[in-house]
Amino acid sequence: MSDLALSSRKPAASLNGYRIVQSISVFVIALVVISPLFMLFIASLKDDRFQILADMGSFRAFWVDNPTFNNFREVGNFAGELAFGRYLGNSLFILGSTVSLGLVINSMAGFILAWGSLPGRALILSVIIALYVIPQESIIMPLLIIVSRAGLSDTFTAQILPFVASPLYTFLFYQFFAQLPKELYEAASIDGASIFRTWWSIFMPLSLPALATVSILMGIETWNQYLWPILITQTDYARPISVAIATFFGQDSIYWDRAMAASVMMMIPILVFYLAFQRWFISSFVGSAVKG
């Protein structure tokens, strides 16, 4: 009996050890990920830009003696070409348009690839996967020429249109749709639904996890765009916040305090965006569609 009890304790002990190692690993990874963000937030509350520089590289970077929101007020009263809020508005408009159009276009493409009777479907899928490995920077010059010749320089359209269709997101949708039961598509076609109606009324409502995933990835990618807006915008009219922040990094001096506050302000909308969609990352109620 005691042997039995002893042998049954052994795995429990190793399980506890495993859990401790697991917890420490998670804590360390979380620390590495969160500490720069925490440092950024602390720095944005410091009034002296030279102090921010002096504190970097020590634990002082994670502490503020006299927190103040002055930097945020100064950024709010930003006296550039346009008000800071306008750049934020530009970014939100570009984000909203790119993500909503992107969800429609990429999900439609993914749906047709998964369920449509498309000739050469395997070839198209291979091309899409191949396109995904091409970095955006390598095609940025030809893209710039195309967009300029189309007369779209310095417009919102130039910052939205080229990024709406994406091989990665089309492939993500394709994979998601292909996993849904074939019978749902067949039942809809027997019920009299057109392929458009099947996509819109049956498959899209079941795709919240895929929609949330693509929204978050696409949203972050769009929000953080820097190189393309710099190249395609000549005036401040359609410039996003990421470009506006660069103004704080002047030729002669860098306004670390305001740059930090502006970065925190830039982060907030995308953080809210993420929190709004992340709960669908893991949730899915497709399981009830079919038994087994």
Add this chain to the structure above:
Amino acid sequence: MASVSIDNVAKFYGNHQVIHGIDIDIADGEFVTLVGPSGCGKSTLLRMIAGLEEISDGDIRIGDRLVNDVPPKERDIAMVFQNYALYPHMTVAQNMGFALKLKGESRSAIDARVREAAAILALEPYLDRLPKQLSGGQRQRVAMGRAIVRSPQVFLFDEPLSNLDAKLRVQMRAEIKDLHQRLGTTTVYVTHDQIEAMTMADRIVVMKGGVVEQVGRPLELYDRPNNLFVATFIGSPAMNLLKGKTGNGGFVTEDGALLPLPATAKAGAVTYGIRPEHLMLDETGFRAEVVVIEPTGAETQVLAKCGRQTLVAVLRERVDLKPGDRIGLKPDLAAIHLFGEDGRRL
């Protein structure tokens, strides 16, 4: 309602032929079951009737209309799938009314039709629930309700009870049969379960390897199977088949046992078939050794060996036997099935 006519229908996947020129005529209002082992082509044939698979050759007519190239939604059929295929984000009422909504019917008309179908299937308390809030049997009923509201010309069922437990399967079997009797809609029902086929169908189509082995009423197939495949596929426990040849005024098994034959029996048989319930305990019968006894209350199944060949007898009475006992088994001469070299009935 309409008849369904399947005329020399074939199906190829590339060069591989899975359906070999099938002819079946299904009368208006008839309940026909397609039955056969996995891979026999029964579901493919059903999907061709539904328009979910293209027809490689031949014609399918629903009523008088050739539907070879007609899309599923225009065939005026309704299909119930094995895994229900309910739309998970829609309530029971929305699931049932979806097809009518697509047809552009008014909300009040849809509501009336859905309530009517729900009343038939006792689904009224569940109309506002999502599929995930229902049990397996209720989901299956919703799938049938979705078919009923459309008042189609033909119902197609693709192994609809396979995902249910044994008790629920028996209950749903009766419900589907009752539904057919009340609505009288032409029904094509696919199953691999011969009990389902026997209990529900007006006619059964037995398939194997993409070929129709036999078409007939359930008891016709049971009493006069055309060949060895149908003989063993229909009936549970399966028909006993003993190898041997005719001679010495009877049928001599490979082990030398002499089995009686009716006077009208044709010569040339190599397989002697007898259903388990047509064997009786009788000391004047051929000798066999009891291997296993399985009393079920209403009857007793006796697994016995006659030489090297095993056979099953289903006895209506309770018997006091044990493994190793030597018994005499006498076949009912009127119920003997003889098959020739080619496996066909003589």
